[in-house]
Amino acid sequence: xxxxxxxxxRRVEDERLLRGEGAYLDDLCPVGTLHAAFVRSVxxxxxxxxxxxxxxxxAPGVSLxxxxxxxxxxxxxxxxxxxxxxxxxxxxxxxVVDRARFVGEPVVLVVADDVYRARDAAELVEIxxxxxxxxxxxxxxxADWAPVLHDQAPGNVLFERQVASDxxxxxxxxxxxxxxxxxxxxxxxxxxxxxxRGALADWDARAQCLTVWSSTQSPHILRGALADxxxxxxxxxxxxxxxxxxxxxxxxxxxxxxIIVAVAARYLGRPVKWAEDRQENLLAASHARxxxxxxxxxxxxxxxxxxxxxxxxxAVGAYGAHPYGPMLEPMGTASMLPGPYAVxxxxxxxxxxxxxxxxxxxxxxxxxxxxxxxxxxxxxxxARTLELDPADVRRRNLIPSASFPYATPTGHVYxxxxxxxxxxxxxxxxxxxxLRAEQAERRSAGSQDCRHLGVGISCYVEYTGMGSRTFxxxxxxxxxxxxxxxxxxDLDGGLTAALSIPAIGQGLQTSLAQVLADEFQVPxxxxxxxxxxxxxxxxxxxxxxSRGAVAGAGALHAAADRLKERLLPLAAELLEAxxxxxxxxxxxxxxRGAPDRGVxxxxxxxxxxxxDREHAAGLSVSAAYDPPVATFASATHIxxxxxxxxxxxxxxxRYVVVEDCGPIINPIIVEGQVHGATAQGIGGVLFEELxxxxxxxxITASLMDxxxxxxxxxxxxxxxxxxxxxxxxxxxxxxxGEGGTVGAPAAIANAIADALAPxxxxxxxxxxxxxxxxxxxxxxxxTAAPTTSHASTPAIMAxxxxxxxxxxxxx
Amino acid sequence: xxxxxxxxRKIQVTVNGRQAEGEAxxxxxxxxxxxxxxxxxxxxxxxxxxxCGACTVLLDGEPxxxxxxxxxxxxxxxxxxxxxxxxxxxxxxxxxxxxxxRHGLQCGFCTPGFLLTIKVYxxxxxxxxxxxxxxxxxxxxxxxxxxxxIVKATLRAxxxxxxxxxxxDKASTKTTQRx
Ligand code: FES
Ligand code: FES
Numbered sequence: 003x004x005x006x007x008x009x010x011x012r013r014v015e016d017e018r019l020l021r022g023e024g025a026y027l028d029d030l031c032p033v034g035t036l037h038a039a040f041v042r043s044v045x046x047x048x049x050x051x052x053x054x055x056x057x058x059x060x061a062p063g064v065s066l067x068x069x070x071x072x073x074x075x076x077x078x079x080x081x082x083x084x085x086x087x088x089x090x091x092x093x094x095x096x097x098v099v100d101r102a103r104f105v106g107e108p109v110v111l112v113v114a115d116d117v118y119r120a121r122d123a124a125e126l127v128e129i130x131x132x133x134x135x136x137x138x139x140x141x142x143x144x145a146d147w148a149p150v151l152h153d154q155a156p157g158n159v160l161f162e163r164q165v166a167s168d169x170x171x172x173x174x175x176x177x178x179x180x181x182x183x184x185x186x187x188x189x190x191x192x193x194x195x196x197x198x199r200g201a202l203a204d205w206d207a208r209a210q211c212l213t214v215w216s217s218t219q220s221p222h223i224l225r226g227a228l229a230d231x232x233x234x235x236x237x238x239x240x241x242x243x244x245x246x247x248x249x250x251x252x253x254x255x256x257x258x259x260x261i262i263v264a265v266a267a268r269y270l271g272r273p274v275k276w277a278e279d280r281q282e283n284l285l286a287a288s289h290a291r292x293x294x295x296x297x298x299x300x301x302x303x304x305x306x307x308x309x310x311x312x313x314x315x316x317a318v319g320a321y322g323a324h325p326y327g328p329m330l331e332p333m334g335t336a337s338m339l340p341g342p343y344a345v346x347x348x349x350x351x352x353x354x355x356x357x358x359x360x361x362x363x364x365x366x367x368x369x370x371x372x373x374x375x376x377x378x379x380x381x382x383x384x385a386r387t388l389e390l391d392p393a394d395v396r397r398r399n400l401i402p403s404a405s406f407p408y409a410t411p412t413g414h415v416y417x418x419x420x421x422x423x424x425x426x427x428x429x430x431x432x433x434x435x436x437l438r439a440e441q442a443e444r445r446s447a448g449s450q451d452c453r454h455l456g457v458g459i460s461c462y463v464e465y466t467g468m469g470s471r472t473f474x475x476x477x478x479x480x481x482x483x484x485x486x487x488x489x490x491x492d493l494d495g496g497l498t499a500a501l502s503i504p505a506i507g508q509g510l511q512t513s514l515a516q517v518l519a520d521e522f523q524v525p526x527x528x529x530x531x532x533x534x535x536x537x538x539x540x541x542x543x544x545x546x547x548s549r550g551a552v553a554g555a556g557a558l559h560a561a562a563d564r565l566k567e568r569l570l571p572l573a574a575e576l577l578e579a580x581x582x583x584x585x586x587x588x589x590x591x592x593x594r595g596a597p598d599r600g601v602x603x604x605x606x607x608x609x610x611x612x613x614d615r616e617h618a619a620g621l622s623v624s625a626a627y628d629p630p631v632a633t634f635a636s637a638t639h640i641x642x643x644x645x646x647x648x649x650x651x652x653x654x655x656r657y658v659v660v661e662d663c664g665p666i667i668n669p670i671i672v673e674g675q676v677h678g679a680t681a682q683g684i685g686g687v688l689f690e691e692l693x694x695x696x697x698x699x700x701i702t703a704s705l706m707d708x709x710x711x712x713x714x715x716x717x718x719x720x721x722x723x724x725x726x727x728x729x730x731x732x733x734x735x736x737x738x739g740e741g742g743t744v745g746a747p748a749a750i751a752n753a754i755a756d757a758l759a760p761x762x763x764x765x766x767x768x769x770x771x772x773x774x775x776x777x778x779x780x781x782x783x784x785t786a787a788p789t790t791s792h793a794s795t796p797a798i799m800a801x802x803x804x805x806x807x808x809x810x811x812x813x
Numbered sequence: 814x815x816x817x818x819x820x821x822r823k824i825q826v827t828v829n830g831r832q833a834e835g836e837a838x839x840x841x842x843x844x845x846x847x848x849x850x851x852x853x854x855x856x857x858x859x860x861x862x863x864x865c866g867a868c869t870v871l872l873d874g875e876p877x878x879x880x881x882x883x884x885x886x887x888x889x890x891x892x893x894x895x896x897x898x899x900x901x902x903x904x905x906x907x908x909x910x911x912x913x914x915r916h917g918l919q920c921g922f923c924t925p926g927f928l929l930t931i932k933v934y935x936x937x938x939x940x941x942x943x944x945x946x947x948x949x950x951x952x953x954x955x956x957x958x959x960x961x962x963i964v965k966a967t968l969r970a971x972x973x974x975x976x977x978x979x980x981x982d983k984a985s986t987k988t989t990q991r992x
Contacts, residue, residue: 019921022855022895247922507920681959
């Protein structure tokens with residue numbers, strides 16, 4: 003029975019939020035709460051010579067001022083346990099101890115009775131710095147003269163890996179009739195939830211217990227970090243996640259500030275709260291991408307891919323984030339570069355380079371954004387070289403549905419999908435042939451129109467819902483990967499479930515209620531889902547990696563089975579039958595083959611109430627679920643753009659997504675995820691960029707400077723669905739949280755490149771802001787402009803062998 | 814800190830139809846006063862520099878960014894916050910209804926600012942086009958929805974309000990009777 007799953011029911015979360023009755027972190031303020039402010043480094047790289055907090059600590063309302071060495075006496079730095087080869091461990095103190103490594107790094111904590119007074123007092127702290135040279139780009143950080151950020155990481159390499167599928171890669175390139183090269187730089191960006199980060203801690207001296215409310219995506223991982231750092235048993239730490247105003251990966255890391263407020267609360271015996279402001283958020287919440295990549299593809303004359311190779315380097319910032327370390331972007335990009343295509347031979351070299359910038363963490367589509375951007379640019383370049391239609395080259399190389407499970411050269415095993423079907427549907431939806439005809443006509447007319455039509459296709463596959471084996475294999479030992487659920491049959495016959503995964507806007511309270519309702523064949527109104535309080539929910543991993551539906555549904559299924567098992571003897575007793583003759587049916591248990599002779603959940607609940615203790619133990623159960631290594635969602639995006647070559651403005655005329663996240667639990671929620679994720683991808687390709695100047699000052703530290711798209715900048719996003727079930731997950735579900743962000747940059751970049759193709763220029767750097775598009779157009783004067791469409795061979799393609807080899811051959 | 818900046822001043826406002834009184838230092842932001850002193854935490858702060866629109870409330874019926882105002886500037890004025898939008902505990906305002914129906918919110922953090930901005934906009938523009946709605950909302954940031962369903966919800970709210978124009982008034986008059 004699939005009564006609730008698949009239906010677009012309104013979200014149960016919404017009424018509260020619409021009335022302004024949500025309770026976000028900064029809305030919480032227990033009696034006696036003190037407020038924290040941080041003094042942050044104004045230098046990108048500097049030795050801290052001295053900290054003078056004399057006048058700060060006697061300022062009105064101040065109860066505590068702590069610097070790094072003082073804090074170290076109260077709490078241990080976090081150890082990010084990464085066993086991945088090529089990964090270097092560096093020390094990351096919660097507050098700067100001797101050396102500040104990025105602008106915005108917390109140096110001193112000030113706690114006062116009022117947030118205004120805490121900030122006043124923070125301004126009175128005098129810090130004497132001895133500035134050091136700073137590096138903010140991959141190239142400068144790897145230069146001979148570069149200052150070394152960490153003694154443990156000579157050359158500033160925090161992570162590096164070289165992998166080849168086999169020994170044939172270079173020979174295949176040498177023998178290949180054609181090759182294409184793409185050089186790309188994706189800027190540094192950030193998730194930018196509209197709610198900033200925040201944490202509130204309270205210490206119960208009598209019970210020796212710590213409670214921390216945090217707007218985190220990973221409550222149990224935070225609990226572990228707090229326990230380690232404050233040297234407490236995990237059972238003495240409770241983490242509660244209130245309503246979260248968006249996460250997108252930014253809140254999936256464990257941050258020093260979350261630990262520091264807990265230390266302060268324990269030290270002072272009072273609740274202590276820190277609510278981040280936007281400037282702090284841009285300076286010190288996790289950043290992402292900042293990747294430069296050179297990639298090549300070798301193919302035969304029909305466009306069949308023979309091999310790929312790539313050199314990837316990411317500026318990962320001053321430290322590896324806890325618990326993921328410095329490998330998120332570098333490894334994610336490398337491992338997904340083959341994308342949805344059959345690539346027989348592949349080699350990559352990838353590095354995570356330490357820079358004087360805020361540490362990189364997870365941000366929607368981690369790694370896969372740049373991987374998709376690159377493989378999709380490669381396909382288009384290959385098509386241009388061969389004078390083939392880019393859609394045809396994709397069709398030729400997409401992994402056919404009959405080939406699943408499909409092992410990629412990087413060791414991923416794609417479980418299922420309908421890649422070619424998604425492409426055909428998207429092409430049909432935009433009337434692709436008509437668009438190409440319109441484009442040819444507009445180009446051949448020799449028109450003086452300053453608007454150029456471009457069509458960009460993006461096909462991708464993404465790993466979602468990863469289980470424990472994935473994180474073990476990656477060497478990320480502090481990330482569990484599994485998920486457990488607790489389910490109780492309430493005395494009124496309702497069902498309450500509790501899971502660790504927080505509510506960050508993704509609507510799990512509704513979609514998991516739909517799943518649970520169907521497990522017990524009851525109406526959704528009869529079930530309730532409670533989230534993210536480590537005192538109530540069994541262990542889980544959190545809301546990241548598009549895992550909520552996969553891990554949550556799996557855990558609920560396991561718990562539902564267990565609860566039904568526990569109820570069986572009681573039902574048998576009530577029905578005066580042998581347990582083997584009783585089975586679960588709609589809303590209760592009945593005699594096998596006789597649904598009319600049964601007992602409802604409400605009756606069973608009353609039975610539990612009356613029954614002996616043995617039965618009472620059956621009231622609630624917990625069960626754990628370990629998702630598969632990964633289940634792979636996929637999609638095709640097509641963008642149709644008009645590029646104004648005089649102003650550099652890009653107008654998105656159509657935007658179509660055909661997505662496949664397996665069976666859909668709630669269509670409105672799935673579409674909402676696709677909308678929001680796609681919008682973030684569009685922001686990343688057209689507007690967003692965190693810019694450090696050469697001295698390491700962040701010059702985009704406000705929303706006036708870091709531009710996220712508004713309602714007028716975004717197109718209508720048209721969505722169509724395929725529902726290819728995963729053979730590996732409960733319900734066949736795949737994750738959907740990140741896909742839009744993965745697909746959009748490639749679609750828009752390809753569309754702009756297509757629009758500008760007659761000018762003989764190509765796209766190699768994002769964001770494609772009006773200034774950058776104008777710069778590309780101006781390049782035209784330096785390049786002999788071919789006159790025809792995408793079938794031309796632009797100058798940049800000349801001699802890709804020479805251009806690419808030195809970078810991508812292993813040294 | 815000079816005395817003038819830290820001497821607390823008395824502030825009287827009408828908020829959601831009721832009289833309220835508080836004290837605040839002249840430097841205290843209106844957003845903080847609403848959240849901390851009036852206890853109305855539905856007004857959110859996303860940037861404290863006037864860009865995101867999450868802190869929008871209506872001051873004498875006009876949308877204002879409360880992170881750009883001092884609490885003392887609201888003295889003697891009439892405020893409507895998100896908590897005062899619904900006619901009562903059993904009923905939502907048509908704009909709230911439309912947001913619920915069309916999935917116009919995900920994390921809900923930006924939502925109060927959108928609701929109040931839209932209330933004023935639709936009162937003046939009862940039958941907008943999609944393009945006009947996008948322009949009207951361009952001063953509010955949402956990071957979750959890509960604005961798709963916020964735009965749809967706004968058009969839907971306009972439709973509901975047009976079909977029962979008394980709704981809009983009812984919403985504001987009922988508010989004053991609440992509790
Ligand atoms: S908080 Fe006021 S505009 Fe952002
Ligand atoms: S719903 Fe999350 S910011 Fe708008």
